[in-house]
Amino acid sequence: MPEMSKNPTGVAAAEAAGDGSAAPPPLLEISGLRTHFTTREGVVKAVDGVDLAVGERRTVCVVGESGCGKSVTARSILGLVDRPGEITGGSILWRGGDRTSPVDLAKLDPHGEELRRIRGGEISMVFQEPMASLSPMYTIGDQLTETIRLHLPMTKAEAKDHAIAMLRKVGIPKPEQRFNAYSFQLSGGMCQRAMIAIALACGPGLLIADEPTTALDVTIQARILDLIASLQESSGMSVMFITHDLGVVAEIADEVVVMYLGTVVERGPVDEIFHDPKHPYTQALLDSVPAMGQGRGQRLRQIRGRVPHPSERAEGCPFHPRCDSAIAGVCDTTEPPETVFGPDRTARCVLYTPGLGTPGNVPGDTDPAEEREVPANG
């Protein structure tokens, strides 16, 4: 596919494509986000120039190995970055609620009233560890009604009815009884459902789910994914889903964002990411999981080395020390520019930069007969 002009969100790319299909602006549009931690040992650039967008009713999965900056990106959206972390650059445009013009969440006071109203009301988040997010001091019902009354104009009695209806909706049996239970009286799966009930109680436009099923067994995991999908269908919300599990991505994603060391190295529609990965890191991630129908005897390829700490980020392309396609004298010196392949389809690798990469090395140049299999879930 021919290279198009640089464009961080892809929206203008659709316009630039001249196909008349000017998409509506995304609900959430992150551009050049930088979130750094100033520590005694130095500045940790956990998120260092992230661009991504989530459209209405879309599910965007953010993938990458541990330590790539997925959680810090998600927490930056809602002003939930722990000290000494802070947003040092970029913008997070939010167009949800009944706004006529976007609000830049990166510019809001993390402790201020406006972000507090957006958090839990217009955008909610569920975390990997429900036990850590739910308070052991209050009942599930107290925590639900508190969120509901913070964001919706309801009396105590109305909030209680709504809370019980939400518990029922997420599949918690005997919701009237569970309303009075504490988190330590519930199983991990039930706690995660309660967290989802709290997250969805106020009808958010966007749900951010940070590895919400990683700590659960596979059966419960599948149920939670079904639950999110059915609630998404009935409410029309968008979902930003952070996961290590490419099987989950294949199942739920519309679009995929691949992160490496605080930057987005590739993004695009899920089918294109699985069948025509552009970036060697995306390729390596896909090669490291079993594909559907893969023979038992076939060995999986591990990605060489490990993700370094952000303070040990290499010069040039941050992935080059682990990359089998790295070009000496190029990848170790040049920050790869973003190449736009189409609307919302980008990669950051010099292999696609005219004059820098070697066409024969381009990882996408495979025989179509050798198309990649979608990984099996789990």
Ligand SMILES: Nc1ncnc2c1ncn2[C@@H]1O[C@H](COP(=O)(O)OP(=O)(O)OP(=O)(O)O)[C@@H](O)[C@H]1O
């Ligand atoms: N409070 C902090 N102080 C210093 N560095 C931090 C802090 N919190 C996170 N980091 C660093 O930021 C980087 C990104 O972390 P983050 O949790 O976003 O990664 P991740 O991709 O979500 O990983 P995982 O999949 O394991 O959750 C890591 O190198 C981490 O060490």
